[in-house]
Amino acid sequence: MTAGADAALVALAERLADAARPIVMGYFESGVTAEAKADDSPVTAADRQAESAMRAILAAECPDHGILGEEHGRHNTDAEYVWVLDPIDGTVGFATGKPLFGTLIALCRNGAPILGIIDAPAVNERWIGVKGQPTTHNGAAVATRRCAELKDAWLYATTPDMFEGASAHAFQRLSDLIRRRAFGADCYAYGLLASGRVDLVVEADLQPYDYCALVPVIEGAGGVITDWSGGALTLSSDGRVCAAGDRALHPAALDCLAD
Amino acid sequence: MTAGADAALVALAERLADAARPIVMGYFESGVTAEAKADDSPVTAADRQAESAMRAILAAECPDHGILGEEHGRHNTDAEYVWVLDPIDGTVGFATGKPLFGTLIALCRNGAPILGIIDAPAVNERWIGVKGQPTTHNGAAVATRRCAELKDAWLYATTPDMFEGASAHAFQRLSDLIRRRAFGADCYAYGLLASGRVDLVVEADLQPYDYCALVPVIEGAGGVITDWSGGALTLSSDGRVCAAGDRALHPAALDCLAD
Numbered sequence: 111m112t113a114g115a116d117a118a119l120v121a122l123a124e125r126l127a128d129a130a131r132p133i134v135m136g137y138f139e140s141g142v143t144a145e146a147k148a149d150d151s152p153v154t155a156a157d158r159q160a161e162s163a164m165r166a167i168l169a170a171e172c173p174d175h176g177i178l179g180e181e182h183g184r185h186n187t188d189a190e191y192v193w194v195l196d197p198i199d200g201t202v203g204f205a206t207g208k209p210l211f212g213t214l215i216a217l218c219r220n221g222a223p224i225l226g227i228i229d230a231p232a233v234n235e236r237w238i239g240v241k242g243q244p245t246t247h248n249g250a251a252v253a254t255r256r257c258a259e260l261k262d263a264w265l266y267a268t269t270p271d272m273f274e275g276a277s278a279h280a281f282q283r284l285s286d287l288i289r290r291r292a293f294g295a296d297c298y299a300y301g302l303l304a305s306g307r308v309d310l311v312v313e314a315d316l317q318p319y320d321y322c323a324l325v326p327v328i329e330g331a332g333g334v335i336t337d338w339s340g341g342a343l344t345l346s347s348d349g350r351v352c353a354a355g356d357r358a359l360h361p362a363a364l365d366c367l368a369d
Numbered sequence: 370m371t372a373g374a375d376a377a378l379v380a381l382a383e384r385l386a387d388a389a390r391p392i393v394m395g396y397f398e399s400g401v402t403a404e405a406k407a408d409d410s411p412v413t414a415a416d417r418q419a420e421s422a423m424r425a426i427l428a429a430e431c432p433d434h435g436i437l438g439e440e441h442g443r444h445n446t447d448a449e450y451v452w453v454l455d456p457i458d459g460t461v462g463f464a465t466g467k468p469l470f471g472t473l474i475a476l477c478r479n480g481a482p483i484l485g486i487i488d489a490p491a492v493n494e495r496w497i498g499v500k501g502q503p504t505t506h507n508g509a510a511v512a513t514r515r516c517a518e519l520k521d522a523w524l525y526a527t528t529p530d531m532f533e534g535a536s537a538h539a540f541q542r543l544s545d546l547i548r549r550r551a552f553g554a555d556c557y558a559y560g561l562l563a564s565g566r567v568d569l570v571v572e573a574d575l576q577p578y579d580y581c582a583l584v585p586v587i588e589g590a591g592g593v594i595t596d597w598s599g600g601a602l603t604l605s606s607d608g609r610v611c612a613a614g615d616r617a618l619h620p621a622a623l624d625c626l627a628d
Contacts, residue, residue, distance in 0.1 A: 141566065202551045206523055207566030208469070209492060233468055233492060264465055269552055270529060292461050293528055294553015307400065307466030 116240060119225055122171055123215050127229040127236065129167055130160040130197055130213045135231050138204060138211075153201050157181045160197035160213065168193055178345070180319045192218045192345070196319035200268070200296030209233050210298040216322035221344045226323035228301050237301045239326030245304050254333040254355030255306035260287045260362050263309035266299035267291070277314045277350065280338070280367045284312060287366055300324045300353060304331035309355050310363055314338075316349040328353050334360045338367045375499060378484055382474050384426055386488040386495065389419040389456055389472045394490050397463060397470075412457065412464050416440045419456035419472065427452055437604065439578045451477045451604070455578035459527070459555030468492050469557040475581035480603045485582035487560050496560045498585030504563050513592040513614030514565035519621050522547045522568035525558035536573045536609065539597070539626045543571060546625055559583045559612060563590035568614050569622055573597075575608040587612050593619045597626045 137156035161181045168177060176189035180196045193216070198204050200211035209232030217225040224241040237247050244251040257263050265288050267273075273281045285291050288310065295302065297320075299311045304327050321335075325343050328335040335353035337343060340361075343351065352367060354360035396415035420440045427436055435448035439455045452475070457463050459470035468491030476484040483500040496506050503510040516522050524547050526532075532540045544550050547569065554561065556579075558570045563586050580594075584602050587594040594612035596602060599620075602610065611626060613619035 141564075202549060206525070206551060206554075207561045207564060208551075208554055208557070210467070210469070266465070269550075271550070290461060291528075291530070292465060292467075292553060294551060295467055298467070302466045305400075305466060 116243070119217060120238065120240060122167070123217060123225055123227050124238070125167055126164040126193075126195070126215050127213055127227050129163040131229070131231045133160040133163060134198060134213060138207075138209075138232060141207070153198065153205050154181070156204075157197045157201075161195055164195055164197070164215070178318060180317070187345070190220060192221075194218060194223075194319050194322040194345070196323070199320060200298070203294070203296055208294075210294075210296055212297040214297055214319060214323040216319075216325070218322060218345060221346070222342065223322045223325040226326040228297050228323060228327055230298055230301065235301065237304055237327045239304070239328070239330040241326050241329070243330055245327050245330035247301065247305055252305045252331050254303060254328075254331045255309070257309040257356045258358040260284075260359065260366065261289060263288045263359060265291045265310040265312060266295050266302070266308055267293055267311065267313050268296050268299070269293050272313060272315045274314075281312060281314070284363060284366045297324070300328060303333060303353055303355050304328055306331075306355065309359060311353045312351070312363065312367070314350045316351055318345045318347070321347070321349070321351050324351070324353065331355075333357070336360070336364075338364065340364050375502070378476060379497065379499060381426070381430055382476065382484055382486050383497070385423040385454070385474050386472055386486050388422040388426055390488070390490045392419040392422060393457060393472060397466075397468075397491060400466070412460050413440070415463075416456045416460075420454055423454055423456070423474070437577060439576070446604070449479060451480075453477060453482075453578050453581040453604070455582070458579060459557075462553070462555055467553070469553075469555055471556040473556055473578060473582040475578075475584070477581060477604060480605070481601065482581040482584040485585040487556050487582060487586055489557055489560065494560065496563055496586045498563070498587070498589040500585050500588070502589055504586050504589035506560065506564055511564045511590050513562060513587075513590045514568070516568040516615045517617040519543075519546045519618065519625065520548060522618060524550045524569040524571060525554050525561070525567055526550070526552055526570065526572050527555050527558070528552050531572060531574045533573075540571060540573070543622060543625045556583070559587060562592060562612055562614050563587055565590075565614065568618060570612045571610070571622065571626070573609045575610055577604045577606070580606070580608070580610050583610070583612065590614075592616070595619070595623075597623065599623050
């Protein structure tokens with residue numbers, strides 16, 4: 111991309127987030143969100159409507175781009191540019207009134223994320239990451255913090271219940287070596303890592319629309335985010351994610367997670 | 370208390386919350402909060418300064434009342450009226466930039482909580498509970514929702530790591546019977562219960578300054594909150610708390626938690 115194309119694509123991504131916000135917040139504030147992800151639940155309705163609004167903008171502005179969305183599936187995902195959309199990441203939080211859910215918007219080029227937005231509308235916060243540029247949080251550049259050793263690291267995961275079998279054992283091994291673990295921040299945890307407030311986020315069982323947007327945000331803030339084998343996160347990764355604020359901390363976490 | 374005394378004490382409690390807010394938020398927004406609760410950490414400094422500000426108001430306004438605070442200990446706690454203060458509940462969240470921590474302010478009369486505030490300054494939300502009156506959230510009355518059966522219930526706890534031994538087994542038994550569990554909302558979870566967004570909050574290892582403020586908030590919204598044996602929460606409870614939005618759900622949860 112040229113610098114000019116960058117700016118236009120970022121502006122387009124922000125338009126998507128802006129379009130999702132009133133839909134998502136309308137459902138969130140209505141309080142009728144007890145059912146998470148049942149087929150005709152309010153959460154699913156909010157998800158679908160927000161994704162439809164974003165898809166309509168993309169259809170008008172870049173009809174040759176592909177789209178992979180949580181609710182409405184795949185469209186032209188062999189294209190050079192593919193938008194990856196999760197209208198509500200953190201549906202349990204959303205369904206229970208916890209304001210840390212987010213809208214995740216990524217643009218992948220040839221399968222690799224080059225632009226990502228974590229938008230947390232209930233707390234009016236937005237992280238934007240663009241490959242090769244500093245990540246911003248509500249417009250201000252942010253950076254991860256230094257923490258080179260596991261014994262000093264603070265870790266987030268959405269819930270221990272996301273790990274099963276060997277992954278659960280690996281997560282417990284890592285938990286035993288770090289300073290402190292905490293749960294329940296969903297995608298907001300990756301924003302906190304980009305902003306230098308925590309050192310590790312380790313999760314499993316994620317989908318491409320859960321992790322693609324995180325990559326440019328974390329990398330543009332000075333951190334590193336890969337799968338548990340150290341491989342780059344792409345549209346075809348296995349859904350296990352390890353993000354570290356300090357590049358020296360990341361291999362230590364991967365070593366611990368390895369069987 | 371007469372109605373007039375009620376109003377004056379509520380106004381005083383709100384003054385305490387208002388005094389704590391800028392101190393707590395100043396430290397939170399500064400970002401220098403990596404160390405949680407080390408003796409000279411920024412978290413402890415924020416805790417101490419906020420509690421000192423609240424104590425100064427109480428010393429001026431009601432010098433005959435007792436005070437039990439997390440940071441500065443006991444003062445005249447045999448008095449008829451005792452204020453119970455936790456300047457920052459959810460220090461791990463606070464230390465990592467997660468905006469769901471809260472200031473908890475309770476007034477106990479003869480050991481029983483009669484007034485409670487959950488103030489969540491980073492999201493500008495405040496629940497106020499007064500014995501015998503409807504609980505409010507940012508000034509509007511709130512009510513718990515109906516959910517009479519465990520199989521339909523959504524549950525919050527701060528972290529599974531707060532349960533040990535028999536308590537951990539009991540919490541797992543309950544987890545196996547409910548619809549869904551989630552973590553990481555700290556005192557905000559009790560606000561969500563009062564506002565009818567979740568059905569159960571079950572925790573252990575709490576101190577009086579962690580739970581006293583919750584009692585009037587939950588009860589005034591139509592819920593019930595006790596220790597795990599069904600006993601009223603007082604200054605001398607054992608720190609295991611079970612809150613339910615639906616009065617019919619509460620005994621089912623207690624049965625499950627019982628050894």
